[in-house]
Amino acid sequence: MPSGKQILSASFLRKLHWKELLAVLFILLAIYFFRSQRHELSSLMPAIQRADRNWVLGGVALTGIYILLQALMYVCSFRAVGARLNTFHGTELFLKRNLLSVFLPAGGISSLAYVPQNLRRTQLHKQQIHQASGIYGYVGILSVFLVGIPVVLYAMLHTASMKGAAGGLGIISLLLAAVVWLVRSVQRKGKAYRLLIQYFPSATHTLDELFSFQLSGIAFTNTVLASVLIEVAGVAHLYISMVAVGATPSLEAACVGYIVATIFLIISPFLRGLGAIELSLAYLLSNYGFSTLQALEITLLFRLFEFWVPLAAGMIAFALKGRDLVLRLLPPILIFLLGMVNIFSVLTPPLYNRVHLLRAYIPGTSIHASNLLVVFSGLVLLVTATFLFRGLRSAWIVALSVSLLSVLGHIGKALDYEEASLAMITSIILLITARQYRVKSNPQLVNIGVVTAVATFWLVLFFGTIGFYFLKVRHFGMEFTWQQSLRHAFHCFMLLEDDGLKPITRFGKEFMSAIRVLGVSSWAFLFYTIIRPYLHVTQQTNTALEKARFYLSQYGDSPMDYFKVGQDKLLFVSQQYEGFIAYRVASSFAIVLEEPVCSEDNKLLMLEEFEQQCRQMGLRPAFYRVDEDSTYYFSQLKKKKMLIGQEAIMDIRNFTLSGKDKKSLRNGLNSLANKGFTTAFHTAPQSPEMIASLKAVSDEWLQQYEVKEMTFSQGLFDAASIREQDIITVTDASGSIAAFLNIIPDYTPGGCTYDLIRKRSDAPGGVMDALIIALIQDAQQKELQFLNLGMVPMSGISQPQTTAERMVKYAYEKLRFFRHYQGLREFKDKYATHWTNKYLIYEHDFDLLQLPVALSKVMQP
Numbered sequence: 001m002p003s004g005k006q007i008l009s010a011s012f013l014r015k016l017h018w019k020e021l022l023a024v025l026f027i028l029l030a031i032y033f034f035r036s037q038r039h040e041l042s043s044l045m046p047a048i049q050r051a052d053r054n055w056v057l058g059g060v061a062l063t064g065i066y067i068l069l070q071a072l073m074y075v076c077s078f079r080a081v082g083a084r085l086n087t088f089h090g091t092e093l094f095l096k097r098n099l100l101s102v103f104l105p106a107g108g109i110s111s112l113a114y115v116p117q118n119l120r121r122t123q124l125h126k127q128q129i130h131q132a133s134g135i136y137g138y139v140g141i142l143s144v145f146l147v148g149i150p151v152v153l154y155a156m157l158h159t160a161s162m163k164g165a166a167g168g169l170g171i172i173s174l175l176l177a178a179v180v181w182l183v184r185s186v187q188r189k190g191k192a193y194r195l196l197i198q199y200f201p202s203a204t205h206t207l208d209e210l211f212s213f214q215l216s217g218i219a220f221t222n223t224v225l226a227s228v229l230i231e232v233a234g235v236a237h238l239y240i241s242m243v244a245v246g247a248t249p250s251l252e253a254a255c256v257g258y259i260v261a262t263i264f265l266i267i268s269p270f271l272r273g274l275g276a277i278e279l280s281l282a283y284l285l286s287n288y289g290f291s292t293l294q295a296l297e298i299t300l301l302f303r304l305f306e307f308w309v310p311l312a313a314g315m316i317a318f319a320l321k322g323r324d325l326v327l328r329l330l331p332p333i334l335i336f337l338l339g340m341v342n343i344f345s346v347l348t349p350p351l352y353n354r355v356h357l358l359r360a361y362i363p364g365t366s367i368h369a370s371n372l373l374v375v376f377s378g379l380v381l382l383v384t385a386t387f388l389f390r391g392l393r394s395a396w397i398v399a400l401s402v403s404l405l406s407v408l409g410h411i412g413k414a415l416d417y418e419e420a421s422l423a424m425i426t427s428i429i430l431l432i433t434a435r436q437y438r439v440k441s442n443p444q445l446v447n448i449g450v451v452t453a454v455a456t457f458w459l460v461l462f463f464g465t466i467g468f469y470f471l472k473v474r475h476f477g478m479e480f481t482w483q484q485s486l487r488h489a490f491h492c493f494m495l496l497e498d499d500g501l502k503p504i505t506r507f508g509k510e511f512m513s514a515i516r517v518l519g520v521s522s523w524a525f526l527f528y529t530i531i532r533p534y535l536h537v538t539q540q541t542n543t544a545l546e547k548a549r550f551y552l553s554q555y556g557d558s559p560m561d562y563f564k565v566g567q568d569k570l571l572f573v574s575q576q577y578e579g580f581i582a583y584r585v586a587s588s589f590a591i592v593l594e595e596p597v598c599s600e601d602n603k604l605l606m607l608e609e610f611e612q613q614c615r616q617m618g619l620r621p622a623f624y625r626v627d628e629d630s631t632y633y634f635s636q637l638k639k640k641k642m643l644i645g646q647e648a649i650m651d652i653r654n655f656t657l658s659g660k661d662k663k664s665l666r667n668g669l670n671s672l673a674n675k676g677f678t679t680a681f682h683t684a685p686q687s688p689e690m691i692a693s694l695k696a697v698s699d700e701w702l703q704q705y706e707v708k709e710m711t712f713s714q715g716l717f718d719a720a721s722i723r724e725q726d727i728i729t730v731t732d733a734s735g736s737i738a739a740f741l742n743i744i745p746d747y748t749p750g751g752c753t754y755d756l757i758r759k760r761s762d763a764p765g766g767v768m769d770a771l772i773i774a775l776i777q778d779a780q781q782k783e784l785q786f787l788n789l790g791m792v793p794m795s796g797i798s799q800p801q802t803t804a805e806r807m808v809k810y811a812y813e814k815l816r817f818f819r820h821y822q823g824l825r826e827f828k829d830k831y832a833t834h835w836t837n838k839y840l841i842y843e844h845d846f847d848l849l850q851l852p853v854a855l856s857k858v859m860q861p
Helices: 006-038 038-042 044-049 053-080 087-103 107-113 125-158 160-187 191-197 203-209 215-246 249-269 274-289 290-319 323-347 353-361 364-388 393-414 416-431 443-470 482-493 506-531 541-554 559-565 601-615 628-636 662-672 688-703 719-724 765-783 803-814 817-827 847-858
Strands: 569-572 580-588 591-595 621-626 640-651 679-683 725-730 737-742 751-759 786-793 834-842
Touching: 006 628, 038 290, 044 393, 053 125, 053 215, 053 290, 087 290, 107 580, 125 215, 125 249, 160 443, 203 847, 215 249, 215 290, 249 274, 274 290, 290 416, 323 364, 323 393, 323 416, 323 786, 364 393, 393 416, 393 786, 443 482, 482 506, 541 559, 541 569, 541 580, 559 580, 559 591, 580 601, 580 847, 601 621, 601 628, 601 719, 621 628, 621 640, 628 640, 628 834, 662 765, 679 765, 688 719, 688 751, 725 765, 737 765, 751 765, 765 786, 834 847
Parallel strands: 591 621, 751 786
Antiparallel strands: 569 580, 580 591, 621 834, 640 786, 640 834, 679 725, 725 737, 737 751
């Protein structure tokens, strides 16, 4: 038999489906209405364009006041529960929630659960935010009721078609009464409280916190007053819309129309009444004597003021939060759109009056040439947009150059100031974001491309001029002078149309095609050489490696230091300070392992020096697995950080297998011993036979878990390296190795660590514990203090601070693909005495879209 929770859940899902169906019905009705009025719609846009712009601007200005009133309403709502909220945060809260409410089911209510990040960082308690949001939602409906009662009652007495509105007001009245009863009942622990606790006993604490507030009467009254002023602004919006379109305004129609539209807004389950409001308001206005065209005009202007302008402001509010990311994404998108506009603007006929005006100042042949220039620039921009995403400096130069040329091209083509404006805006944004494009092209390859293009150009001019001059009349129907031959060869190579050149034989067409193929090939090769990224990376030298090892012995303080002098790393050795940085290059990033190896006093200076070096190389630096204590240095450089996991540290000084909490470990070790498994410590160097046995275990482990060897922040099975390392093994009764781990140097004072820990597929699970305990006991004999168990990726993000961290937390907890990290966390949690946060340091939010691919590349052997 299903439980009460299951019944409620099923009921909720059924209601949700009905809401979605009702929303679809509203939209279909609106489509049917506008489709049936298609004759009036054909005249609608010219009519709107004739609207009084002063009144339209006045309506937009009133929308600004409307938004401030919404913010004031939030401020008063928070004061009603004893909390403080400033006007700026109130404005942000309204704009973002209003935008989300359009896309959420029952958005007017469900959007109240959203809390912007800026508000979460304040001193406000979570329950205060929800309490104030509840008051805001309740008062928003209450003010409609207060304003709507006299309006609707008056309209019902004078307009027969308004008698149906009584039902809507009745529903609102019942809703308001139900909310009041629910709040009072929960606060007094009455029937509603007992019913909720019966079905949701775990919600007791939440309910007590949520409804445990003392309502400030003055602040609540101010909230109601602000909400009533919002309704007045809505009526004014509809009245202004009537005046703007030139119709005779009606205050009664404005009041009734606004209240009816708001009722549909409240009961609409999706898209904030989109479709239903347009349908009902246009129909109501037509009943008040407005023509169908006027009713549509008024409706669309009203929705512009009340719906679309606040919606656009919400988009801006979200964009300002991630403005760096928006500015990074915007140029490639605009460049792609500009390329499409350039091409389609030539395919569509120009406006006659503009062309007539243009011909008075510019010859017709120049206009023809400008058309071709715009088409060519459009094709170049489509390709360039892709390389802008990669941060290529030369692509930025090409995009800026072609954008500026497009401004001239559109003006010179047919005075297309709309397209020219887009090109100018794109150019300005490219100039603003110039510093973000640092990846260089290969200068040697560019030189080759330029030399090839220039040489091909002169060759074609020479070949084409001679060819045209000596071609017979029957191929083109005309004789060529030397000047004509040179001009026709130039036009063919530049892919320009030449109205005076019409081949009449197959040979003439092939001759022109040959020149054009050479032109296309040379321009394409030149463009390729310009946009191909160039990463000038100095390879590791023996001298740099010797210096790095010396600095490691002097300043090493991390278990990751061992991997910083690996064969896969590139080394940046400072010319001014004692220290080095280990990194790898991928996807135009210089991925650094942790931080510089140097004295504490020189870390910031070395980071600045490395930053300068990366700029010269056209690389973007990023730092992987940075300790939380070291994020201070990166904040000085205005870098951003993201929590990527936690590292397990164990204090081994007081570790013992005795005690109740170690009973499961003792049982596991005893079970292994009873099965004939033994643990052994093997001091370096290892024998060839041992290496072969370990290799077999390693290969079986890789095959079992379907993984490949990785490097960068960990080692791989390298026979030469493992031969010089101490090994701990677990062998079965027959003497075969079932599992092993290799001990690597840990430069942390008093610390020890391991690298590979692998087992056979048929080995008991307890063999991993046996290896760790043997390592702990060996470290205790050497009087070491700490064991570093390594990092568990994606774990430990309890309170994510950014969208990226929230996504990582969700993936770690919900996605099956990352489920093995939870098992790894559970294994290490048995030993860890504390966990330390590890961060990814990066420069720009846009880098997070590309860094996962770059990290994947640097971790490949």
